[in-house]
Each structure stands twice: as structure tokens, then as C-alpha cells.
Amino acid sequence: MFEFKYYTPTKVIFGKNTETKVADLIKEFGGKKVLIHYGKGSVIRSGLMQKVTDTLDAAGISYISLGGAVPNPRLSLVYEGIDLCKKEGVDFILALGGGSAIDSAKAIGYGVANEGDVWDFYVGKRKPKGCLPIGVILTIAATGSEMSDSSVITNEEGLFKRGCNSDYCRPKFAIMNPELTMTLPDYQTACGCADIMMHTMERYFTQGGNMEITDALAEGLLKTVIKNAKILVKEPKNYDARAEIMWAGSLAHNGLTGCGSDGGDWSPHKLEHEIGGMFDIAHGAGLAAVWGSWARYVYKDCLMRFKRFAVNVMEVENSGSDEEIALKGIEAMEAFYREINMPTNLRELGVNATDEQLSEIAHKCAIGVSGETGSAKRLKEKDMLAIYTACR
Amino acid sequence: MFEFKYYTPTKVIFGKNTETKVADLIKEFGGKKVLIHYGKGSVIRSGLMQKVTDTLDAAGISYISLGGAVPNPRLSLVYEGIDLCKKEGVDFILALGGGSAIDSAKAIGYGVANEGDVWDFYVGKRKPKGCLPIGVILTIAATGSEMSDSSVITNEEGLFKRGCNSDYCRPKFAIMNPELTMTLPDYQTACGCADIMMHTMERYFTQGGNMEITDALAEGLLKTVIKNAKILVKEPKNYDARAEIMWAGSLAHNGLTGCGSDGGDWSPHKLEHEIGGMFDIAHGAGLAAVWGSWARYVYKDCLMRFKRFAVNVMEVENSGSDEEIALKGIEAMEAFYREINMPTNLRELGVNATDEQLSEIAHKCAIGVSGETGSAKRLKEKDMLAIYTACR
Numbered sequence: 001m002f003e004f005k006y007y008t009p010t011k012v013i014f015g016k017n018t019e020t021k022v023a024d025l026i027k028e029f030g031g032k033k034v035l036i037h038y039g040k041g042s043v044i045r046s047g048l049m050q051k052v053t054d055t056l057d058a059a060g061i062s063y064i065s066l067g068g069a070v071p072n073p074r075l076s077l078v079y080e081g082i083d084l085c086k087k088e089g090v091d092f093i094l095a096l097g098g099g100s101a102i103d104s105a106k107a108i109g110y111g112v113a114n115e116g117d118v119w120d121f122y123v124g125k126r127k128p129k130g131c132l133p134i135g136v137i138l139t140i141a142a143t144g145s146e147m148s149d150s151s152v153i154t155n156e157e158g159l160f161k162r163g164c165n166s167d168y169c170r171p172k173f174a175i176m177n178p179e180l181t182m183t184l185p186d187y188q189t190a191c192g193c194a195d196i197m198m199h200t201m202e203r204y205f206t207q208g209g210n211m212e213i214t215d216a217l218a219e220g221l222l223k224t225v226i227k228n229a230k231i232l233v234k235e236p237k238n239y240d241a242r243a244e245i246m247w248a249g250s251l252a253h254n255g256l257t258g259c260g261s262d263g264g265d266w267s268p269h270k271l272e273h274e275i276g277g278m279f280d281i282a283h284g285a286g287l288a289a290v291w292g293s294w295a296r297y298v299y300k301d302c303l304m305r306f307k308r309f310a311v312n313v314m315e316v317e318n319s320g321s322d323e324e325i326a327l328k329g330i331e332a333m334e335a336f337y338r339e340i341n342m343p344t345n346l347r348e349l350g351v352n353a354t355d356e357q358l359s360e361i362a363h364k365c366a367i368g369v370s371g372e373t374g375s376a377k378r379l380k381e382k383d384m385l386a387i388y389t390a391c392r
Numbered sequence: 393m394f395e396f397k398y399y400t401p402t403k404v405i406f407g408k409n410t411e412t413k414v415a416d417l418i419k420e421f422g423g424k425k426v427l428i429h430y431g432k433g434s435v436i437r438s439g440l441m442q443k444v445t446d447t448l449d450a451a452g453i454s455y456i457s458l459g460g461a462v463p464n465p466r467l468s469l470v471y472e473g474i475d476l477c478k479k480e481g482v483d484f485i486l487a488l489g490g491g492s493a494i495d496s497a498k499a500i501g502y503g504v505a506n507e508g509d510v511w512d513f514y515v516g517k518r519k520p521k522g523c524l525p526i527g528v529i530l531t532i533a534a535t536g537s538e539m540s541d542s543s544v545i546t547n548e549e550g551l552f553k554r555g556c557n558s559d560y561c562r563p564k565f566a567i568m569n570p571e572l573t574m575t576l577p578d579y580q581t582a583c584g585c586a587d588i589m590m591h592t593m594e595r596y597f598t599q600g601g602n603m604e605i606t607d608a609l610a611e612g613l614l615k616t617v618i619k620n621a622k623i624l625v626k627e628p629k630n631y632d633a634r635a636e637i638m639w640a641g642s643l644a645h646n647g648l649t650g651c652g653s654d655g656g657d658w659s660p661h662k663l664e665h666e667i668g669g670m671f672d673i674a675h676g677a678g679l680a681a682v683w684g685s686w687a688r689y690v691y692k693d694c695l696m697r698f699k700r701f702a703v704n705v706m707e708v709e710n711s712g713s714d715e716e717i718a719l720k721g722i723e724a725m726e727a728f729y730r731e732i733n734m735p736t737n738l739r740e741l742g743v744n745a746t747d748e749q750l751s752e753i754a755h756k757c758a759i760g761v762s763g764e765t766g767s768a769k770r771l772k773e774k775d776m777l778a779i780y781t782a783c784r
Contacts, residue, residue, distance in 0.1 A: 001632060003407025005406070259406070
């Protein structure tokens with residue numbers, strides 16, 4: 001096992017009607033002038049925005065709002081948000097929505113609290129030295145951004161999708177009411193489940209350093225998501241299943257399931273980021289589409305972890321050769337993706353990529369990781385291209 | 393499932409030699425004048441104190457120290473610490489040790505940050521409105537106090553042992569180097585394991601509100617502790633086993649394993665507190681001594697949880713009646729206690745209590761919980777006396 005830091009300061013308020021506590025929480029963390037940041041307007045149509053502004057009005061907290069955050073949130077909107085916050089003297093950002101609104105809010109928070117171009121932090125030129133405090137009312141269980149140190153932004157110029165990680169952007173609070181996720185399209189719900197599982201799987205498939213307790217927690221989390229994701233295919237209004245998935249989403253990405261590991265693999269995320277940057281697909285679906293091909297490409301180099309995954313998570317019978325068991329685990333995972341209507345290749349994802357496009361994203365992916373990435377197996381540009389080609 | 397709050401702001405720095413980071417961490421959280429609070433001097437004999445003061449000296453952080461925290465930490469020392477901090481202008485408390493030093497540090501922190509008698513918070517007369525910031529270098533994996541909101545203090549006048557819970561006292565940071573636990577006597581190591589497991593079991597045995605993901609995490613944690621506690625009986629210097637136990641200790645009591653539950657049962661803790669208040673035994677051993685009698689007294693009222701525990705944690709075969717399976721789980725747990733040299737009754741704990749003493753602690757216990765406590769089964773004074781009598 002490796003040395004680790006674990007830091008999850010986000011105050012989570014979980015349960016029905018918890019959104020009514022938003023004003024008290026903003027006050028607790030010192031917010032006086034709030035930017036409410038949201039996405040394409042579903043929070044207005046659902047009535048959540050009205051509830052929130054009523055609560056802020058009653059508490060005497062002033063606010064402005066900025067919508068428009070989209071999946072693979074755009075740098076241009078981030079710049080707009082930074083200008084708006086500076087002009088209006090905003091000291092707190094409340095994100096209403098899922099990963100798009102939260103990641104975009106974090107980027108705006110970085111931009112306000114630091115001098116210079118915020119994109120510098122995403123391409124690794126500089127490190128942020130602070131962030132405006134962020135609060136979240138979560139409406140999609142997926143990215144785990146509500147507790148994570150991560151923010152991923154797409155620069156429209158060149159379609160580069162890049163992430164920035166720092167403790168400064170970890171939200172001060174996250175309000176999680178599973179009922180708010182019930183109006184999601186089934187496809188988005190399933191995408192969220194795929195994303196949640198991948199956050200833990202990325203930390204699980206490594207060459208070493210794992211702790212037994214971390215593995216036990218990770219396996220328990222993955223099995224819980226699998227079980228409840230299947231329930232939600234048939235019963236999208238099942239509160240308990242929504243709650244299990246929602247809490248799993250936060251725990252999958254707040255660091256808990258990586259304690260003691262070497263930091264994780266993250267190749268599927270890197271591979272998907274470039275697909276998402278070029279084709280603008282849903283992140284979770286992109287992960288599902290690329291995972292099987294990645295797994296088949298790398299499993300022999302990380303055989304005992306894939307075997308353990310097969311037995312402990314996918315409940316494959318522990319008989320036959322290690323390779324056979326590992327492969328059955330990969331097949332069982334792909335069968336699960338299909339059961340929740342997730343793609344297992346690019347075609348099912350709706351992407352018909354040309355050879356040139358695959359070469360371009362493999363090249364971009366390699367640049368993004370400075371040539372090489374991965375723990376289960378180290379991947380270079382040629383490996384990335386082979387995986388993209390295999391999942392076409 | 394129930395609504396829940398999850399708030400674990402403690403920054404954990406885990407691994408070998410992490411104690412060298414203490415000065416940076418104190419500075420990060422604004423400490424300028426530090427009280428180093430410790431126990432009976434093992435941190436001096438081990439050389440840890442010298443390491444810490446060298447680091448603080450090098451960083452130009454001034455400090456004073458106060459030793460003497462004992463298991464079942466005493467109110468009189470807390471008063472002494474409060475006076476000392478006020479006189480010296482202390483703004484940060486660094487606890488070196490385990491639950492005794494940390495709980496005592498928290499109480500001192502309350503006393504400095506609030507007017508009036510600090511004991512008021514422990515008997516529920518008033519609620520604290522703040523606490524001096526606390527940092528921890530952990531040397532015993534047991535109480536989980538390094539991440540918890542809990543502090544338990546014994547008032548020598550009447551030997552009342554009482555707890556106070558609030559987010560204010562959650563440590564700002566916890567440095568955890570498993571090597572620092574290697575010099576512990578085997579008995580203390582085993583006591584720690586018993587305590588760690590009980591923190592999660594208290595949250596597990598409830599009448600309802602449980603989340604599947606919480607149960608999965610709890611069961612994974614318990615199995616990990618059982619496995620590694622057995623290893624430490626034979627190999628007390630096994631670093632990985634020490635690390636597993638140490639991290640489990642924090643996760644067992646930071647709130648994670650209770651999310652969505654009704655708050656837990658906590659009767660074994662309440663029952664043990666009174667034994668500890670009167671006889672001054674090791675907390676973990678006291679819990680082990682009382683658990684079996686408690687479990688046999690209540691299991692029929694919480695049968696499906698005890699059955700689930702038997703199968704999923706103690707690996708009892710899932711055949712026979714629910715009652716049989718549940719009882720086998722209790723027996724397996726007692727066998728585990730014996731395997732790690734923990735007592736399963738008061739006699740084995742070294743306590744020969746008279747009828748009068750048992751009546752007295754049952755009475756005190758009932759007063760302490762305002763007459764009634766428990767979730768698996770509600771217990772009144774007569775039930776408490778029956779359990780004490782059964783475990784004599």
C-alpha cells in the first residue's frame with residue numbers, strides 16, 4: 001500500500017426536501033452574494049429554481065443566475081461566468097444540477113479567485129491558489145463532482161477536454177435529495193450509473209498498492225450500484241434505489257475507494273475524454289463504450305485484479321484458469337451495460353468514426369497525458385489507437 | 393432509509409513518516425501557539441515527542457505540553473488543560489496518542505472556546521458553540537476519535553462517564569503512521585480492534601432505515617478488521633495489517649458506516665461506559681465483555697439483522713432457522729474475541745462485581761440515557777441489569 005491523503009470536507013445533507021436548507025448552508029459558509037449556476041433549464045422546468053430563489057429571498061441572500069452549462073461544459077461559458085462574478089461581486093457559487101453545472105462552477109470559482117487565464121490550470125501551466133466557495137444541489141447522480149476535487153472543462157477551440165484537480169474546489173456543502181433525480185431520462189440515469197462505477201473501477205484496476213479495506217469498500221459499492229441500476233431500469237421512481245445510487249456516486253469519487261492505491265489507472269477516462277471532446281456524447285455512455293475494449297487490451301497485464309473483480313463483483317464462479325475467469329468478468333460487465341441500455345462500443349454509442357478521426361483522438365489523448373498513461377498497463381499512442389479501433 | 397448528514401472534514405495524512413508533516417499542517421490550520429496533549433508518557437519514551445518538538449522548533453511554532461491523559465480521561469485534567477491554555481494563549485491543540493489524549497484535547501478545546509463549566513456539555517445542560525482547532529498524531533487504532541465528532545470524559549466525582557458530540561471538535565487533521573502503533577502491548581491492540589468493530593456494529597444493529605451501500609461498506613470493514621486482527625495476534629509488526637486496522641478505525645466511527653440508518657443502537661457502548669466509569673478497565677475489552685450478553689438478550693427483536701451479520705460478516709452457513717443462524721453468528725463473534733484474547737464476560741475482564749455494584753451501574757446507565765436506550769431493542773434499567781448479570 002501507498003501513503004495517501006484523504007480529505008473530504010464537503011458537508012453532505014441527504015434526504016427528502018433537503019433543498020429547503022440551502023439558505024442556512026450558504027450562510028454557514030459565509031455566502032452573501034450568490035451566483036446560481038445551472039444547465040439547460042431543467043431546474044427551472046422542475047420548479048427547483050423557484051424553490052431555491054424563494055428560500056434565498058426569505059433569508060435575505062442576494063443572488064444572480066447564469067444558465068447554459070452543457071455536458072462537456074464549455075470554456076466560453078466559464079469566461080462569461082468569471083466576468084459576471086467579478087462585475088457583481090459574487091462571493092459564493094451555488095451549482096444546481098450535475099457534473100456539468102458543478103464542474104463549470106468550479107472553473108468559474110478558480111477564475112474569480114486567481115489572476116490570469118483559468119485555462120492555464122486545466123492544461124497544467126499553473127496551479128490554482130484558491131477558489132470561490134461552491135455549494136451544490138445535486139440533480140443527477142453521476143460524476144461525483146459534488147464531493148470531488150475534480151473539474152473537467154472543454155475548450156471549444158480544438159475541442160480539448162481537460163481536467164484540473166485541487167482541494168480548493170471541493171464543494172463546501174452538497175444537498176442530495178434522491179427525489180430530484182427521478183425526472184431524469186432513463187438514458188441519463190444509466191449513464192450516471194456507468195460513470196459512478198468507472199470512478200471506482202479506475203481506482204481498482206492497478207498494479208499494486210491496494211488495501212484490503214479499500215478493495216472491500218470498492219467491491220461493496222460496485223455491487224450495490226449494479227443491483228440498483230438494474231432496479232431503476234424497471235422502476236425509475238424507486239426512491240431507495242435512487243438513494244443508493246446517489247450516495248454511491250459521491251463515495252465513488254471522493255477518494256474513499258482509492259485509499260492506499262497507486263492513484264489508479266484512469267485510462268478509460270482519458271480515452272473517453274477525447275471521444276467526448278470530439279463527438280459530444282454523454283460521458284457515462286462514452287465510458288461504457290470504451291471500457292470493454294480497454295479491459296480486453298490490458299487484462300493480461302493485471303490479471304489477478306481482473307480475476308478478483310470477476311469473482312467478488314461480477315459473481316463469476318471461481319473455477320477455470322485465471323484468464324478464463326478474468327474474461328468472464330469482463331463479459332459479465334458488458335452484459336450489465338447492455339442490461340441498463342448502455343453501449344459497449346462506439347457504434348452503439350452512435351459514433352461512426354473515420355480512421356483519421358481515431359488517429360486524431362489517439363494523438364490528442366497521448367498529448368494530454370504527455371505520452372503515456374495507465375496503471376493496469378501503461379498505454380502509449382499506438383495502444384490508444386488500438387483500443388479505439390477495437391471499440392469502433 | 394433515513395435522512396442523514398455526513399461531515400468528515402478531517403484531513404487525513406496516512407503512511408510512514410507522515411508525522412514529519414505536523415508543523416506544515418498546524419500552520420495550514422492557523423495554529424501559532426500549540427498545546428501538545430498526551431498520555432502517560434509512551435510518546436516520550438518512543439521518541440515521537442522529540443521528533444514533533446524538533447519539527448515545531450524548526451518551523452518556529454511555539455508550544456507547551458500537558459501529559460497525563462489516561463484511559464477514561466478525567467475531568468480534572470481537562471480543567472487543568474483549560475486553565476493552562478487560557479493562561480498561555482494557546483490557539484491550537486495537538487493530541488499525541490489515542491482516544492484518551494484526543495477526547496481530553498477536545499474537552500479542553502471546548503472549555504477554552506466556551507464560557508462556563510465544560511462538564512455542562514457532557515451532561516447535556518448546554519451545547520458547545522465552538523472548539524479550539526485540534527490536530528492529531530495517532531498512536532493507537534481504536535476509538536476513531538481522530539475523525540469523529542465525539543469526546544467521552546469521566547467525572548471522578550461519582551465516576552460518571554459521559555460523551556459530548558458536535559462537529560466543532562472534529563480534528564482539523566489526523567496524521568496516521570501505522571508504524572507508530574507497533575510498540576503497543578498486544579492487549580491494547582486487541583482492545584482497539586474490538587472497539588473499532590463495535591463502532592460499526594452499533595450502527596449496524598438497528599430496527600430499520602439501513603441503506604444497502606452502508607451495509608455493504610460496514611460488512612467489508614468488519615471482515616477486514618477480523619482478518620487483520622487475527623494476523624496481529626501472531627505478527628504484531630505486520631505493517632499492512634496495522635495499516636488496515638488503523639484506517640478501519642477511522643472509517644468505523646467517522647459516520648460512514650451509519651449513513652441512512654436510524655442513528656444506531658449504542659447500548660453496548662452505554663453499558664460499557666458505566667463499567668469503565670466504575671472499574672477503570674480498557675474500553676475495548678469492556679465492549680467485548682458485554683457484547684455477547686447484550687446480543688443474546690436482544691437478537692430475537694432484531695432477528696434479520698443478526699442473521700445477515702452471521703452470514704455476511706461471520707461467514708456462518710445460511711441454513712437452518714433464522715434464530716439458529718443468528719445465534720451461530722453471535723457464537724462466532726465470541727470465538728473471534730477469544731482468538732484475539734479479548735474477554736467475553738466481566739470475570740474474564742478481571743471484574744468481580746457484587747450485586748450491589750451491578751445494580752448501581754444499571755441505575756447510572758439508565759439515568760445517563762434518561763431511562764431508555766437502544767434501537768435493536770429498547771432497554772430500560774431492568775434490562776440493563778439483566779444484561780450486566782448475564783455477563784458477570
